[in-house]
Amino acid sequence: MTKEKGIYLLKRVIQFSIIFLILVYLFKRVDPHKFYVSFTQYSPWALIATILSILLSYAILSLRWNYLAGNIGIIPSFETVIVADFLNLVLPARIGDLTKVAYLKKYYNKDTHTTFSALFIERFLDINVLFLFTILVFFFYVRDDRVKLILIILFVIIVGFLVLLKTKIIKRVVYFLPYRRIRDYIIKIVDGIDQGLTFRVLSISIMYTVLLWFSYFLKNIVFFRYGAHFPLNIYQIFLLFAVSTVSFTIPITPGGMGTYQASIVFIATLYGIGKEEALAAGILLQLIQILVTSSFFVIIFFRKGLSLLDFKNVKREDLQ
Numbered sequence: 479m480t481k482e483k484g485i486y487l488l489k490r491v492i493q494f495s496i497i498f499l500i501l502v503y504l505f506k507r508v509d510p511h512k513f514y515v516s517f518t519q520y521s522p523w524a525l526i527a528t529i530l531s532i533l534l535s536y537a538i539l540s541l542r543w544n545y546l547a548g549n550i551g552i553i554p555s556f557e558t559v560i561v562a563d564f565l566n567l568v569l570p571a572r573i574g575d576l577t578k579v580a581y582l583k584k585y586y587n588k589d590t591h592t593t594f595s596a597l598f599i600e601r602f603l604d605i606n607v608l609f610l611f612t613i614l615v616f617f618f619y620v621r622d623d624r625v626k627l628i629l630i631i632l633f634v635i636i637v638g639f640l641v642l643l644k645t646k647i648i649k650r651v652v653y654f655l656p657y658r659r660i661r662d663y664i665i666k667i668v669d670g671i672d673q674g675l676t677f678r679v680l681s682i683s684i685m686y687t688v689l690l691w692f693s694y695f696l697k698n699i700v701f702f703r704y705g706a707h708f709p710l711n712i713y714q715i716f717l718l719f720a721v722s723t724v725s726f727t728i729p730i731t732p733g734g735m736g737t738y739q740a741s742i743v744f745i746a747t748l749y750g751i752g753k754e755e756a757l758a759a760g761i762l763l764q765l766i767q768i769l770v771t772s773s774f775f776v777i778i779f780f781r782k783g784l785s786l787l788d789f790k791n792v793k794r795e796d797l798q
Contacts, residue, residue, distance in 0.1 A: 493730060496730055497730065497731060497736060500730075500731075500736045500737060500740050501736065503740055503743075504736070504739055504740055504743060504757055505757075507753070508753055508754055508757065509754055512752065512754040512755075513754040513757065513758055515754075516752075516754050516755045516757075516758035516759070517758050517762065519707065520705050520706065520762070521704065521705060523704075524700060524701065524704040524705035525701075525705055525766065527700045527704070527705075528697060528700050528701045528705060528763070528766055529766060529770060531693060531696050531697035531700055532697060532766070532767060532770050533770070534693045534696070535690060535693040535694060535697065536556065536559060536560070536563075536774075537556075538686060538689050538690045538693055539559045539690060540552055540555040540556040540559050541555070541686060542600065542683065542686035542687065542690060543555045543558060543559055543578070543596070543600065545679075545682060545683065545686065546596035546599055546600055546679075546683060547582065547588065547592065547593055547596040548588075548592055548596070550582065550586060550588060554582065554585070554586050557581070557585075557778050557782070558578045558581050558582055559578075560771060560774045560775055560778055561574075561577055561578075561581055561775065561778060561784070562574045562575050562576075562577050562578050562581075563771050564771050564772060564774075564775040565577055566733060567732065567733040567768055567771060567772075568732045568733060569732055569733075575597060575600075575601065576597070578593060578597055579593045579594055579597060585782060599683060600683075603683060603684065603687045604687065607687065607691055608723065608724055608727060611720040611721075611723055611724055694719070694723070695715075695716065695719055698715055698718065698719040698722075699712070699715055701759070701763050701766075702715055702718065702759065703715065705759075706755065706758075706759040708746065708749075708751055708755075708759070709749075709750075709751075710746075710749060710751075714749055717745060718742065718745045718746065721741045721744070721745050722738055722741040722742050722745070722760075724741075725737045725738055725740065725741035726738045726741075733764075733768075734764075735764065738760060738764055739757060739760035739761060739764070741760075742756055742757075742759060742760035742763075743756040743757050743760060746759070
């Protein structure tokens with residue numbers, strides 16, 4: 479066995495061990511009858527409202543992507559967001575977002591360095607929101623001042639990186655790369671980010687991002703308070719939302735399945751909610767998200783005649 483195969487096997491053993499432990503945590507001492515009954519107690523109107531809040535999120539996502547990608551149109555933006563989100567359901571760590579570049583190149587002939595720049599800015603904004611959530615969670619539950627100091631330092635580093643993008647330092651570093659094609663392409667992306675990060679663009683992008691994450695939070699309020707009937711106040715729902723959002727991005731399982739439910743069970747049980755009710759809520763909310771996303775994806779798939787091979791690679795000439 480080669481060293482590479484040994485490392486790959488070790489990673490898979492660790493991954494499946496973690497998945498096994500998550501499943502044990504989720505289903506250990508769960509009453510099957512209570513678990514089943516939990517699914518029957520949801521208000522249809524609350525579920526419809528949850529779906530509407532998901533549609534609102536997709537609308538804002540499409541508006542933000544359209545703005546960042548250079549006003550390509552709402553319909554192309556919506557298609558791109560849905561395709562990427564669908565692939566994120568089956569791929570870990572939101573790798574599906576990379577298909578936004580390939581999709582717009584193939585179907586709308588959008589240059590890749592512009593969409594890569596837009597994708598970077600989009601991810602940068604969302605990562606900072608996730609980082610903010612992580613800081614809030616640690617500040618509430620971790621008493622070690624050293625951990626808080628590390629988080630503050632990391633935040634300063636992120637802001638510093640943003641400042642560096644507006645200087646010529648990044649380009650000077652890129653010029654040392656050995657391959658001209660890669661070097662030139664990265665410079666195009668950096669130029670796109672530099673041009674895109676004007677005060678006006680950044681302000682409007684932040685506005686869209688705030689509205690987007692508010693819609694995500696609204697979905698949680700509607701579902702957990704009026705659908706699942708959890709006796710939680712706004713602060714407690716926000717904590718549930720923050721922890722589950724961070725856990726959803728952990729690259730262990732496709733689409734955060736398992737880690738997302740484990741975080742909901744952990745927080746909900748802290749506030750006296752039964753494990754069966756919490757587990758059912760976590761499964762049902764993600765199932766609704768999957769059904770909404772998959773329904774739109776199927777429509778786009780047949781309308782465009784998509785093939786998953788379209789997103790496997792971006793052609794070499796596209797990188798010139």
